[in-house]
Amino acid sequence: MDEIRVAVELANAAKFIDKLPQGLDTMVGEHGTQLSGGQKQRIAIARAILKDPRILLLDEATSALDAESERVVQEALDKIMVNRTTVIVAHRLSTVRNADMIAVIHRGKIVEKGSHLELVQNPEGAYSQLIKLQEVDSDSEHDNLDDQNKSETDKELASLSSKKISHRRSSSSRCHSKSQSFGLSPQTSDPPPEPMENEPEKTSKKPPKIPLRRLAYLNKPETPVLIFGSIAAIINGTIYPIFSILLSSMIKTFYEPPHKMISESKFWALMFVILGVVSFIGYPGRSYLFSVAGAKLIKRIRSLCFEKVINMEVGWFDRLENSSGAIGARLSADAASVRGLVGDALAQIVQDSSSAATDLVIAFASCWQLALIILALIPMQFMKGFSADAKLMYEEASQVANDAVGSIRTVASFCAEEKVMQLYRNKCEGPKKTGIKQGLISGIGFGVSFFSVFCMQAASFYAGARLVEAGKTNFADVFRVFFALTLAAVAVSQSSSFAPDSTKAKSSAISVFAILDRMSEIDPSDESGLTLEMVKGEIVIRHVSFRYPTRPDVEIFRDLCLTIHSGKTVALVGESGSGKSTVIQLLQRFYNPDSGWITLDGTKLHKFQLKWLRLQMGLVSQEPVLFNDTIRANIAYGKDGDATEAEILAASELANAHNFISGLHQGYDTTVGERGVQLSGGQKQRVAIARAIVKSPKILLLDEATSALDVESERAVQNALDRVMVNRTTVVVAHRLSTIKGADVIAVVKNGVIVEKGKHEKLINIKDGFYASLVALHMSSSN
Numbered sequence: 001m002d003e004i005r006v007a008v009e010l011a012n013a014a015k016f017i018d019k020l021p022q023g024l025d026t027m028v029g030e031h032g033t034q035l036s037g038g039q040k041q042r043i044a045i046a047r048a049i050l051k052d053p054r055i056l057l058l059d060e061a062t063s064a065l066d067a068e069s070e071r072v073v074q075e076a077l078d079k080i081m082v083n084r085t086t087v088i089v090a091h092r093l094s095t096v097r098n099a100d101m102i103a104v105i106h107r108g109k110i111v112e113k114g115s116h117l118e119l120v121q122n123p124e125g126a127y128s129q130l131i132k133l134q135e136v137d138s139d140s141e142h143d144n145l146d147d148q149n150k151s152e153t154d155k156e157l158a159s160l161s162s163k164k165i166s167h168r169r170s171s172s173s174r175c176h177s178k179s180q181s182f183g184l185s186p187q188t189s190d191p192p193p194e195p196m197e198n199e200p201e202k203t204s205k206k207p208p209k210i211p212l213r214r215l216a217y218l219n220k221p222e223t224p225v226l227i228f229g230s231i232a233a234i235i236n237g238t239i240y241p242i243f244s245i246l247l248s249s250m251i252k253t254f255y256e257p258p259h260k261m262i263s264e265s266k267f268w269a270l271m272f273v274i275l276g277v278v279s280f281i282g283y284p285g286r287s288y289l290f291s292v293a294g295a296k297l298i299k300r301i302r303s304l305c306f307e308k309v310i311n312m313e314v315g316w317f318d319r320l321e322n323s324s325g326a327i328g329a330r331l332s333a334d335a336a337s338v339r340g341l342v343g344d345a346l347a348q349i350v351q352d353s354s355s356a357a358t359d360l361v362i363a364f365a366s367c368w369q370l371a372l373i374i375l376a377l378i379p380m381q382f383m384k385g386f387s388a389d390a391k392l393m394y395e396e397a398s399q400v401a402n403d404a405v406g407s408i409r410t411v412a413s414f415c416a417e418e419k420v421m422q423l424y425r426n427k428c429e430g431p432k433k434t435g436i437k438q439g440l441i442s443g444i445g446f447g448v449s450f451f452s453v454f455c456m457q458a459a460s461f462y463a464g465a466r467l468v469e470a471g472k473t474n475f476a477d478v479f480r481v482f483f484a485l486t487l488a489a490v491a492v493s494q495s496s497s498f499a500p501d502s503t504k505a506k507s508s509a510i511s512v513f514a515i516l517d518r519m520s521e522i523d524p525s526d527e528s529g530l531t532l533e534m535v536k537g538e539i540v541i542r543h544v545s546f547r548y549p550t551r552p553d554v555e556i557f558r559d560l561c562l563t564i565h566s567g568k569t570v571a572l573v574g575e576s577g578s579g580k581s582t583v584i585q586l587l588q589r590f591y592n593p594d595s596g597w598i599t600l601d602g603t604k605l606h607k608f609q610l611k612w613l614r615l616q617m618g619l620v621s622q623e624p625v626l627f628n629d630t631i632r633a634n635i636a637y638g639k640d641g642d643a644t645e646a647e648i649l650a651a652s653e654l655a656n657a658h659n660f661i662s663g664l665h666q667g668y669d670t671t672v673g674e675r676g677v678q679l680s681g682g683q684k685q686r687v688a689i690a691r692a693i694v695k696s697p698k699i700l701l702l703d704e705a706t707s708a709l710d711v712e713s714e715r716a717v718q719n720a721l722d723r724v725m726v727n728r729t730t731v732v733v734a735h736r737l738s739t740i741k742g743a744d745v746i747a748v749v750k751n752g753v754i755v756e757k758g759k760h761e762k763l764i765n766i767k768d769g770f771y772a773s774l775v776a777l778h779m780s781s782s783n
Contacts, residue, residue: 003050010076011046013039016577021553027320034318034550038576045073049080056086060681062095102127130711215341215509218300222293229289233347236282237354239275240490241362244483246271252476290347294339301335305515313522314590315549325401330511337508345505352492359488366477366484373463374485377456400424453489457482522589522610529609535616535698536601537729539564539587544596546586556582558752560596564745569730571740573774574749580733581622583749584701587731588614615640618697622704622733624688626676631661631687632668634676638691651694654720657686689717693724700730706739714739746771 004024008014016039020026032040045061061077062070074095090096096116103113104126112119112126119127219226246268253264309327316322363371404420464478473481544560547553556579564570572580585591586598589605598605605613618638626634635651636643648668652658660683664670676684689705702721706714718739734740741760748756748763748771756763756771763771 004046007046007050010049010080011042012073012076013042013046016042019554021551029318036577036581042073045077049076054084056081056084058086058095059089061088061090104130214513215297215338218304219293219297222296225289225293229286229293229347230350232282232286232289233350234354235278236286237351237356238358239279239282240355240487241358241484242275244359244487245362245480246275248476248479248483251479255475286347286351298335298339301338301512302331305331305335305512307525308515308518308520311523311525312518312520314585315521316518318548318550330515334508334511337505338512339505341505341509356488356492359484363481363484363488366480367467367473369472370460370464370467370478370481371485374456374460374481377452377459400427457486460485522592524610524614526610529612530603530607531609531612532601532603536566537564537698538566538599538601539699539729539731540599540602541583541586542596542598544586544593544598546582546591546593548591555752557593560753562747562754562757564729564731566601566729567727568744569725569732569742571732571734571743571746572749573734573740573746573771576735578749579752580749581703584619584703584731584733587699587701588617588619615695616697617699617701618692618695619701620685620689620692620703620705624676624684626672626679626684626687628671628674630669630671631664634672634687635668635690635694638693638695640695643694647694648690651690654693654724655686655690656717656720657683657690660686686717689721693720698728700725700728702730703733704735705732706734748774 005014008017008024017023017026026034028034028040028043032043035043041061048056056077058077062073086099088096088099096102098116100115101113102116102119103110104119105111106126112122119125120131122128250265250268253261253268256264309331312322360371363374400420400423404424460482464473464482467473468475468478541560541562541564544557545555546557546560547555560583562570562583572583574580582591586593587605589610592606600608600613600616627637632648635648638651639647649658652661652668661668661670670678672678672684672687676687679687685705692700700721705721706717732740732743740746744759745757746760746763747754750770756766756769763769764775766772
C-alpha cells in the first residue's frame, strides 16, 4: 500500500482519488469509463511508476492532462526517467526537447536524428521545419502575454504522416531502438468526466417468479408447431405403455401350448414391428417440432433483450451488474437456457406425462390392488439445481475475460497474464464448488432411488404372488401391472432429471424478464415528444444541479448557469475532472439534471423526442470509438440512414482524413479492427470527426476533438471544424488553448459552477483570474 501511495502521489493522482468516498477502492468501471480522460491517464502513469521498470515507454503519456496536471506529472516522469532507458512518443515539444536523442520519422523511415540543439542547427532539416510549422500556432497563443522568447519551447511536433521519437539514455547506456506503442490505458468509450462508483441496486425484494404463461406468450407465434409437437410427444408417450402390454402378453404366450404359442407369437412380433415404425416416425417429429419452437423463442428473446438494452439510459450501464460481460452472458447463455422450458425438456415432459397417464390406466384396469401397492412403494426423487449463484459467478468471470481480451495490449505490456488467469480462476472457483456439491447430492439421491427401486420390485413380486394365490389376479395381469408402473416410474424419473435444467431455465427467465420489464428512464425508442421544423441552436442552462446516479454523494454541478447563443461557439475549460464533459452529456440527455433545466430554442430538452434531439447534435470525443468494420461503414454510421459515397468522401476531405485513407491498401474498405486498434490515435480521431460531419448536425459537441492530432493535422482539422462550425452552435471542451482562443465565449468550470466567462482577450486581462492562471500554467508547462 505504501508503494501504491507513492506512485499515486508521483502521478498527481492522489488529490482526486482522496476525494472519492471509497478512495483507492473505488471501482473505475468497464475500461475505466467512470473516470475522465485525464484521471485515467494519471492512474495509468501511476501503474507504470509502480512497476519500477528499467525501460519506460511513454506514448503521449500526458496528452489528456490539463496544463497544471501535465506540469506536475511531467516533473514526476522526469524524476523516474533518471537512469532508465526511455522511449517517448509525443507531439508536445516540452516533453521531448531535453531528450538525449530525437528521431524524426517520415513515411516509415528515420530522416533525421540528434539532440534538440544539434537538429535546430539545420534550418532546412525536417525537425526545424516542424518547429517552424508550429511557430504560427505558438505565436497565436502568446497574444496579450509578456513578450518572451518561447518560440522553441512551446511547439508540438508532427506532420500529416510523421511521428518523432526521443530517446533518453541512461548514464551507462544509449538506446537506439525503434518506436513501440505502449498502451498504458486502452480506452473504448466516451467516459463521464467525473469518477462514479459502481454500486449494485439494493433491493430487499425477492426475485419475482416468472409464470410459464409469459414464456408461452412469447412462443405464441409457434403455437401450431407446439401443438403438432405435443401430439407427437403424446404418441411417443404411449409407446412404452403399449410395450408393457405387448411384453406381458408375449411372456404369457410362452406358457401356451406349442401350436397356439406359434400363432400368437407371430401376431405379437408383428405388433412390436408396428410399434417400432411408430417410434421411428414419432421421435424425430417430436424433436424437430419442439426444436423449431425453441430456436425461434431464443431468437425472439435475444432480439427483444438487445433492443431493450440499447435503449436503456446511460446511467444503467454505469452499474457493475450491467457490464458488457454480464449483458453478453444474459444475451447468449440466459436466452439459450430459457429454451429448456419449451424445447427438448418440455417435449420430454409432455411425452412422459402421456406415458405415465397411460401406464396408470393400464395398471389399474389390470389389477387395481397390486397397482396401489406398487404406487405406494415407487420412490420419486426430484433434484433441484443450484444455478442462481453459479450464474452470477460465471457472469463475473465473463467480465474478467472480456476486460482481459479487450485490453490485451495492457495485459501483455505489464506481463499480467498470470494475474488475469488467477483472477479468472478465482471467479470460477465458486461455480466449481457448487457443481461438486450438486454432484454429491445428486449422486446420493440417485443411489437411494435405485436402492428403493430394487426393494420395490422385491415387494411387488411378493405381493403379486400372494394376490395370484388368493385368486385376485392372474399371471399375465401381474406382469402387466408390474411393467406398466415400472415404465411409468422410468418416465417420471426422466422428467425429474430435467429438474436442474428447469431450475436454471427459470433463473435465466427471471434474468431475461428483468431486462424486458425494466423501463428505460431516458428511452430513445419513445416516439412521443416535440420536434422542430427548424433548429436555431439557442441553448440555455439554468440553475442545474447534478450528481451521477451511482454516486449520489458527489456533487458535480450546483446551480450551473450558461447561455449558448445560436450559431456561436462556447468553450468550456477547467482542470481535469471539473465537469466539462458532463455538460455535453447533459445536452445529449445521457443523464437528466437533478434540478434546474436545459432548453433548446426555448423548449426544455425532456419535452423533445429524444431520438430527434440527438440527431441534431454531432459529437466528437476525446477518445473516439470506432466499430470493428470498414472505414466507410464507420463514417456512414454517423448519418441516420444510408450515407452516399459522395457524402462520405466530402466528410473525409473536411476532416483531413481522405489522404491517409486513400493511402491504405484497401482504402475506405479497410477494416479498422476492434475499437479501431488498426489506426493511430490521430487517424481514429479524424475518422470520428468525419463521422460527425456526415451527420450535418445543427449543434456540434467537440470534447477534446483534436487532442490526439499532431500540429499539422490539428490545424487542418481545426480549419475543417471552423468551416463546419459556421452557422452552427458549437460547444468545445479542450485543454489546448489554441483550440478555444477564438471562441465567442469561454466559460471556466470550477467546483460545479461557472466562475468566469467571456472572450479570451477579456479573461486574460483579469488580474488573478482563473483563466489567466490556466494560460500561465499552459505557457510554463510548454517551457
